[in-house]
Structure formats: structure tokens, C-alpha cells
Amino acid sequence: MKMEFNKREKIIIAYISMFIFLISIVLPPYGLLSQASSSNTNVSIYYERYYSSYQNLNGISILPRTGGSTVTYTTESAMSNLTSNVGGAMQITLNKTVYVLTFSPDVSTIKGYVSIYASPNMRLNIHTNIPDLVRVIVNSSGTSTLVWSGFNASDISTYAYINGSGIVYLEFANGSEISVISQDVKVGHNYTLTYSLMLYTLQSIKVSLSEQVQISVPINLPKRYQPINFSTSINGQMFMANEENISPTLSYFNGTLVASLVWKGEGIGFVQNGMLGHEKADFETVEFYGINGTVLGYVHLISYNGTENRLLTSKGTNVYFGEEKILLVHGVKALESMKSYGTVYINGKNVIVLVGNNGQVSSTAKVDLAHEVSINSSESGVLVYLNLNGSVRVVVVTLNNSTINVSLVKPLGIQPTIVTINGTQYEAQRVVLNHSGNIVFNVSLILNGKVAVYKQVSGSIVSLNSTNYFVINKTLVVYDDPSTVYYIVYYNMSIAPSTTQVSSTTSTAQVTSTTSTQIPSTSQNSALTVFHNANVSNVPITPSSSSEKAPITTPELAIIGIIIVIIVGALLIFTKRK
Structure with a gap:
């Protein structure tokens, strides 16, 4: 058993x-890739990581000790770039140097200049003749990030994401303290200014440690509207964060405003090595979207700053850490200019939609289709099919920045019929609907050639604006503020007049129950095209809503x-x- x-x-x-x-x-x-095909996406990656610790060896005092101070200055730096496919990781060398700086009690007045240029391609160039520069910090959109650390550099070229405008801080070693110069900057502008600083004279510099370590940096893409888990090690402490705070917004990318998603999180580092309390590091990721909602790239920032006080030694340490990863996708384009702006909710997620020149559309969701339409005689807009993780939402974004919800409906019935226009009979399809509000419906075409669309209003037939219908893969897509009966007329399929035709010379005609319907002459739609179509195979033929x-x-x-x-x-x- x-x-x-x-x-x-x-x-x-x-x-x-x-x-x-x-x-x-x-x-x-x-959480590795944003989509299955992401591993074939070719990208450029720019990475930098800096750590800077400025420790006063003379101990903590009520009155600051400046002259005659001895400082241990530790700096770590890593900077690299790579062209690769999404997936895997890049190996980077991290350089660590420890300096022992001894200052005399003598103070000198240093006059010099600082030149700053923040380029649209996320590079920051700085030139200065003021000595003992140890840090460069950038604050943009409320986030301060260490973008360079070293010692006594005069020319600096580093990566720095600035969201249109920000503040650049230059920090200089000055005895037991740090002296700071700040400058407001805008992307694409040059700044050259003169400054006067009171600095303690540096007596001696000694390098007590110089070493290199290898670090691994993943090459991946976030998933739209999905949480991101991040972790990093700062001076032996592990910081972890779950970036669940996701916000759609407009952000600067290569000098222009684009649709973006911003993830923010806060990582906690606990007590280690005798330090008081716990520490926090800020995590932020900004992903940028171009035409049709394609991913342009993203910037990932980690920042930490604070003062460490050690229990046994009573030595104060001023610490900054910054990590910045910039990933740019090849072969995609940003919206060159924004003409109008709209928002819509898809499955509870706030999605923004931007309309540019020629009806081009960008969004934080994927754009399956975009087509310019006429809303009324005085207003136009762009019909947009949005797709967020398989949920489709259709809207019209107008030039006055309003968003109109559009229902995707299925006709109750579609029947072949014959219509008469100026004495000539044409093949047609009669479409019956029962819906209110702005709608889009699809009809599979039964014949090739030019078509025109008419609708029945109060017993009369009127033509639709030719911009409000178009053909995709032999399927006619019609946008309208609806009627109940529509006629799809095939202009190149005329037949001999029948005895049941109804003649009319007015601008409208009465609908009869016969198999032949008289329709007045109108301008034919000779060119039915989709202006901007991201993925026509995804355009739904049957009704779909975000609640499904x-x-x-x-x-x-x-x-x-x-x-x-x-x-x-x-x-x-x-x-x-x-």
C-alpha cells in the first residue's frame, strides 16, 4: 500500500x-521589454553614473571650520555610450578616486568666468577658469541630479536631461565647506558669466585610492502605463523602488514638446556602517512618444543627496549621487509642432493626444489610425484610433483643443440597391444604423472604384463631406454625427436607367421604397486616402470599447x-x- x-x-x-x-x-x-518585437529595436544608449562624497576630517563643530581643514573627497564616475538592440546589458567601467585635500587658513578672491551650453540632444557643456570644481548638479522639473563629479576640471562635457529649462549648480571645494554658483538655463542657449568667489587656498592634494570596477546596465524599454521596479547600489547600500506614480504630460525632446509618460518612485536605503537613520533616493523615468505613438526613447534618472553623520567619529559627510541613462530609438520621428491637444481615458488610464501639421498625431497610447475630418461647416479635427494594450478608443481632437468621444458601431443591416443620379443609375449599398452621438462605422466594399456617401435626413438625401469617409483595405470607414440610413454609391458602376427611377432637379430627393433611389448630382470623391495610418490591420471592423x-x-x-x-x-x- x-x-x-x-x-x-x-x-x-x-x-x-x-x-x-x-x-x-x-x-x-x-518587465524586460515593452513588446515582443522590442529585441529587434535598434537603439543608442548613453549612460553616466557619478558619486561624490565630501568629508570633513576635522569633525563636527557648532562653528564651521574652514581654514586649515583636511577633507577626504571621494568621487566615482562612469560614462559610456553604445549602439545596440533592446535586450541584454552593457558593461561599463566605474572609476573611483579618493583625494585627501588640505587647505590653508588663507583666503583668496578668485575672479573667473563660467560658460554653459545645454544642447537639445541632452548634452551639457561647461567651461570655467575657476579652480577646484568638484560637482555639477542639474535641477529640472523639481528633480536635482548629479551629472558630473571629479576634481579641478576646466572643460566638462556630460549628459544631462533638461526639460526645456532648469538650473545648473557648480560646486567648488572651499575648506570644510562647498561654495556654489548657480545659473538658470534654457535648452539651446549659451551663457557666459563672470563670478567672484572667496576660496581657501588648497595647500596639498594626495590621491589615497584609485581603482576600477565593472558594472552592468540593462538595455530595456518600459511598458506603457505599467509599474517599473528599479534598484541601485549607492556606496554599498541597496536602494529599491517601485515606480507606480505614472503621469502623462508634455516633455521636451530634442528641442520640441512631445507626449510623454513620467514614472516617479522613492527608494529607501537602511542603516549601514554606523550611519544615523535611513536614506532616500529618488527614481524618475520619462518615456517620449513620436508620430503614431511610437517610442522615441526614454531618460532614467536616479538622484540622492544628503549629509551622513557617523556615530563614532562625529565626522560630517556631504554626499551626492546621480545616475542617468538615455535611450534613443532609431528610425522614429517626433511631432515637429503641436497644433492641438486632447485627453481621453482608456481603461481608467489618462491618455494625451497631440495633433501636429498635416493631421499627424502623437499620443501616450499607440495610434492605429489618424484622419482629418470635418466636424461642421466651421470646425475641423482629426479622427484618431487609439490602442492601449488591446483596448481601442476612437476620438476626434479639434483645433480648439477639445476631445469628442466617438462610438464605433456596427450597422444593423447592409443591402445592395440601385440609385439614380441625373438620370443615370448606379450600384449602391443601403446601410441602416440606430445610434446617437458621433459615430464611426465600416462597410466592406463590394465593387472597386470611386465611391461617395449620402445620408437620409428628414426624408431627404444629402451628401457627406468627402473628408469624412475613406477606404482602408477595401473597407469604407465613415465618420458622422449620425443619421439612420446611408447610401454607398459606386460611381464607376453605372447601368441603364430603369422605369422605376424618380426624376428630380432640386438639391435633395425623396426616398422611395422602390429598388431605385433618385439622388441629386454632387461632386464625386476622386481621392480617398488615409493621411496617417499607423497600423491599418488593427483598425476594428466591429464595435469595440475600452470597457471590453x-x-x-x-x-x-x-x-x-x-x-x-x-x-x-x-x-x-x-x-x-x-
């Missing part, structure tokens, strides 16, 4: 092992099937046991 039980137990374990193995094959690793659940994917079906197999197998085992 015991042997039989052991045999059954082994069978159960085998089922579980098979389940785990199949799960590992079916499910991709969480996404269809079950193949991996999910596989998992369900595996679970069923396990349950059935377990039931069979225990049934035989009885």
Missing part, C-alpha cells in the same frame, strides 16, 4: 514539474489547458486510490 502511495506521489510530482516547465516556456520574463476585456491570448489558452490537464490527472490518481 505504501509503495502504491509513493508511486502516486511521484506521478503528482511529475505533473507539477511538467506544469512548471511549460509555464517557463510559455510566459516571458516580467482584451481577448485571451495563445499563452493564456496554453496555461488554462495545462491547468485542466493537471486537475484531471490529479482526479484520476485519487479516484484510483479509492
Whole structure:
């Protein structure tokens, strides 16, 4: 009996092992890439990491000690760039240097200049003749990040993301303290200014440590509107954060405003090495979106600053840390200029939509289709199909920055018919709807050639503005503030007049119940094109709303099937046991 039980137990374990193995094959690793094809995305990565610790060896005093001070200054720096595909990691060399700085009690007045240029491509160039520069810090949009640390540099070229404008801080060693110069900057502008600083004379410089270590930096893309888990090590302490605070906004990218998502989080580093209390590091990620919602790239920032006071030595240490990773996707374009702006919610997520020249559209969601339409005789806009994780939402963004929700509806019936225009009969389709508000509906075309769309209003027939319908993959897409009956007329398919035609010379015609309907002459739509179409295969033909659940994917079906197999197998085992 015991042997039989052991045999059954082994069978159960085998089922579980098979389940785990199949799960590992079916499910991709969480959070690695934004989409399955991301591994083929070619990108440029620019990375920098700086750590700066300025420690007064003379101890803490109520009155600051400046002259005759001895300072241990520790700096770490890593800077690299790479062109690669998304996925994997880049290996970078981190340089660490420890200086012992001794200052005399003598004070000198130093007059010099500082030249600053923040370029649109996220480079910061600084030139100065003021000595003992140890740090450069950039504050933009409320976030301060260390973008350079070293000692006594006169020319600096580093990476720095500035969201249109910000403040650049230059910090200089000055005895037991730090002297600071600040300058407001705008991207694309040059600044050259003169300054006068009172600095203690540096008597001696000694390098007590110089070493290199290798670090690994992942090459990945965030997932839209999904939390990001991040961690980093700062001076031996691990900081971890879950960036769940996700906000859509406008951000500067290469000198222009684009749609973006901003993730923000706060990581906690706990007590280590005798330091008082815990520490916090700020994490921020900004992903930029271009035409049709394509990913332009992102900037990831980690920043920390504070003062460490050690229990046993009573030595004060001023610390800054900054990490910046810039990833730029090749072959994509940003919206050159913004003409109008709209917002919409998709599954509870706030999505922004930007309209540029020629009806081009950018968004924090993917744009499946964009087409310029006429709302009324005095107003126009752009019809936009938005796709967020499989949920489709259709809107019209007007030139006055309003957003009109559009329902994607399915016709109640579509029947072939014949219409008469100026004595000539044409093949047509009669479309019946029952919906209110702004709508979009689709009709599969049964004939090739030019088409025009008419609608029935109060018993009369009027033509639609030709900008409000277009053809995609032999499917006619119609946008309107709806009627109940529409006619799709095929102008190149004329036939001989029938005896049932109804003649009319007015601008409208009465609809009859015969198989032939008289329609007045009108300008034919000779060019039906989609202005900006991101992915025509994704344009839905049947109604869809953001409240609908996404269809079950193949991996999910596989998992369900595996679970069923396990349950059935377990039931069979225990049934035989009885």
C-alpha cells in the first residue's frame, strides 16, 4: 500500500514539474521589454553614473571650520555610450578616486568666468577658469541630479536631461565647506558669466585610492502605463523602488514638446556602517512618444543627496549621487509642432493626444489610425484610433483643443440597391444604423472604384463631406454625427436607367421604397486616402470599447489547458486510490 502511495506521489510530482516547465516556456520574463518585437529595436544608449562624497576630517563643530581643514573627497564616475538592440546589458567601467585635500587658513578672491551650453540632444557643456570644481548638479522639473563629479576640471562635457529649462549648480571645494554658483538655463542657449568667489587656498592634494570596477546596465524599454521596479547600489547600500506614480504630460525632446509618460518612485536605503537613520533616493523615468505613438526613447534618472553623520567619529559627510541613462530609438520621428491637444481615458488610464501639421498625431497610447475630418461647416479635427494594450478608443481632437468621444458601431443591416443620379443609375449599398452621438462605422466594399456617401435626413438625401469617409483595405470607414440610413454609391458602376427611377432637379430627393433611389448630382470623391495610418490591420471592423476585456491570448489558452490537464490527472490518481 505504501509503495502504491509513493508511486502516486511521484506521478503528482511529475505533473507539477511538467506544469512548471511549460509555464517557463510559455510566459516571458516580467518587465524586460515593452513588446515582443522590442529585441529587434535598434537603439543608442548613453549612460553616466557619478558619486561624490565630501568629508570633513576635522569633525563636527557648532562653528564651521574652514581654514586649515583636511577633507577626504571621494568621487566615482562612469560614462559610456553604445549602439545596440533592446535586450541584454552593457558593461561599463566605474572609476573611483579618493583625494585627501588640505587647505590653508588663507583666503583668496578668485575672479573667473563660467560658460554653459545645454544642447537639445541632452548634452551639457561647461567651461570655467575657476579652480577646484568638484560637482555639477542639474535641477529640472523639481528633480536635482548629479551629472558630473571629479576634481579641478576646466572643460566638462556630460549628459544631462533638461526639460526645456532648469538650473545648473557648480560646486567648488572651499575648506570644510562647498561654495556654489548657480545659473538658470534654457535648452539651446549659451551663457557666459563672470563670478567672484572667496576660496581657501588648497595647500596639498594626495590621491589615497584609485581603482576600477565593472558594472552592468540593462538595455530595456518600459511598458506603457505599467509599474517599473528599479534598484541601485549607492556606496554599498541597496536602494529599491517601485515606480507606480505614472503621469502623462508634455516633455521636451530634442528641442520640441512631445507626449510623454513620467514614472516617479522613492527608494529607501537602511542603516549601514554606523550611519544615523535611513536614506532616500529618488527614481524618475520619462518615456517620449513620436508620430503614431511610437517610442522615441526614454531618460532614467536616479538622484540622492544628503549629509551622513557617523556615530563614532562625529565626522560630517556631504554626499551626492546621480545616475542617468538615455535611450534613443532609431528610425522614429517626433511631432515637429503641436497644433492641438486632447485627453481621453482608456481603461481608467489618462491618455494625451497631440495633433501636429498635416493631421499627424502623437499620443501616450499607440495610434492605429489618424484622419482629418470635418466636424461642421466651421470646425475641423482629426479622427484618431487609439490602442492601449488591446483596448481601442476612437476620438476626434479639434483645433480648439477639445476631445469628442466617438462610438464605433456596427450597422444593423447592409443591402445592395440601385440609385439614380441625373438620370443615370448606379450600384449602391443601403446601410441602416440606430445610434446617437458621433459615430464611426465600416462597410466592406463590394465593387472597386470611386465611391461617395449620402445620408437620409428628414426624408431627404444629402451628401457627406468627402473628408469624412475613406477606404482602408477595401473597407469604407465613415465618420458622422449620425443619421439612420446611408447610401454607398459606386460611381464607376453605372447601368441603364430603369422605369422605376424618380426624376428630380432640386438639391435633395425623396426616398422611395422602390429598388431605385433618385439622388441629386454632387461632386464625386476622386481621392480617398488615409493621411496617417499607423497600423491599418488593427483598425476594428466591429464595435469595440475600452470597457471590453482584451481577448485571451495563445499563452493564456496554453496555461488554462495545462491547468485542466493537471486537475484531471490529479482526479484520476485519487479516484484510483479509492
